[in-house]
Amino acid sequence: MKIPIIDIAPLVIPDHNTKLIRETGDEIREACRSVGFFYIKNHQIPQSHIDSLIPLVHAFFNLSLEEKMKIHISKSDIFRGYTPLGKELTNDKYDWHECVDFGPSSNISKKNNIKKLVGPNQWPKNQNKFKMVLEKHYDLMNSLGKRITQGLSISLGLSKNYFLPFMNKSHSYMRVSNYPPLENKKNIDHGIGSHIDYGFLTILLQDNISGLEIKNSDDEWFSAPIIPGTFLINIGHMIQRWTNDYYRATIHRVVSPKDKARCSIPFFFEPNFDTVVEPLEKYCSEDNPARYKPIHFGNYLERTFKTSYSSIID
Numbered sequence: 001m002k003i004p005i006i007d008i009a010p011l012v013i014p015d016h017n018t019k020l021i022r023e024t025g026d027e028i029r030e031a032c033r034s035v036g037f038f039y040i041k042n043h044q045i046p047q048s049h050i051d052s053l054i055p056l057v058h059a060f061f062n063l064s065l066e067e068k069m070k071i072h073i074s075k076s077d078i079f080r081g082y083t084p085l086g087k088e089l090t091n092d093k094y095d096w097h098e099c100v101d102f103g104p105s106s107n108i109s110k111k112n113n114i115k116k117l118v119g120p121n122q123w124p125k126n127q128n129k130f131k132m133v134l135e136k137h138y139d140l141m142n143s144l145g146k147r148i149t150q151g152l153s154i155s156l157g158l159s160k161n162y163f164l165p166f167m168n169k170s171h172s173y174m175r176v177s178n179y180p181p182l183e184n185k186k187n188i189d190h191g192i193g194s195h196i197d198y199g200f201l202t203i204l205l206q207d208n209i210s211g212l213e214i215k216n217s218d219d220e221w222f223s224a225p226i227i228p229g230t231f232l233i234n235i236g237h238m239i240q241r242w243t244n245d246y247y248r249a250t251i252h253r254v255v256s257p258k259d260k261a262r263c264s265i266p267f268f269f270e271p272n273f274d275t276v277v278e279p280l281e282k283y284c285s286e287d288n289p290a291r292y293k294p295i296h297f298g299n300y301l302e303r304t305f306k307t308s309y310s311s312i313i314d
Contacts, residue, residue: 001214001222004031005230009042011147025154032155032235036250037214039230040148045140047229053137054207056130057263061098061178063124071122073101079305081122085180090193096256097191099177102138116273116298117171117305137265138174141203145172145269148201148233156243157282166275167200171298173268179211182256191254191262197236198304199270204232209262215251224252238271241292244279273298 010016010024031038060068065084073081080101086094102121123131146167153162179191191211206212212224212232224232240249254262271277278294 001035001216001220003035003037003039003214003224003232005039005041005227006031007042008040008147008151009044011151012042012044012144021154021160025151028151029155032152032247035214036248037224037232037234037252039227039232041230043144043231045144045231049133049136049140050205053133053205053265054263056127056133057176057178057265058207058261060100060124060127060130060176061261061263067124068098071100071124073122076119076122078103078117078119080119088192090195093193095190095192096182097177097179097254099175102134102174104171117302118273134174134176138172138267141174141267141269142170142172144203144231145170145201145267148203149269152201152235152239156246163271166271166277167269169272171270171273171301173199173270175266175268177264177266179254179256179262179264181259181261191256194251194253196240196249196251197234197268198238198301199236199268200238201236201269202234203267203269204234205265205267206232207263209257209260211254211257211262212264213253213255215253221253236268238277238297241277241295242280242283244283244288244291246283270301271297273301 004027006024006027008024010020028038068082069084071081073079073083075081080103082100083098085098086096088095088097088099100122104118105121146164149163149167150160153160156162182191194215204212206226208226210223210226213221214224215221234252235247235249237249239247254264275297276294277297279290279292284290
């Protein structure tokens, strides 16, 4: 299995001609139909930003457990903060990674905000640069996610901004993850066990240690190589539902490294909290009826988080 590399300059640089934009959409369609993953290059995210980000993430995970536990996820009402090694569940097995989750932020913990999973993120003390660079990354990825979504719209034969009303207040999440070498512990599977992503699309930045594996249609696992200067994109369950399985999310996992920890920063670009996702009429017919019922994205998101964090959040 080969994961294609797509030049998305026509989507992110103004005034590109419509022919190039259409050709980019065609490449995205082919990638989504055949693999469900693709790399993007010429994305206009400064390399200087990426170069500053990875060392800060490594430095955070090198802090003492006591220091990291000060922002433990149980101290948040909205699933934000640090999750220690072996505490997150995938397929009823624990994952061998530690991570910090960030989401749509507000400094006010109003009841209505909390109900919609909006509120303050947790940040480590005396790590101001970590906070500043990650907040910048969140904004950059949110903008990039909108551009990739336009490409996905074009790939589906829809107007470029078709999904915009469903994404204009995107309820996106960012995670920083650390995967140390696997220890022989009970009920631990991989860095992350096999799964599909719950949301719309994922934008992944990795350090220089591989570990992500993708399952093909013959149930064989293939490694996704590290390609400097790119992000790795994969489509999630929400676009599968919207397209009535025309695009399908691909099963993947993270295999623990052998001797050196691996860091990654996935950004989950998502619909608005109150978006209702249901199969588009274009992808339904008498011979191919809707395979999914309408689903409220925010309610689905909360159920997903409660399952994933069931062992550490009451």
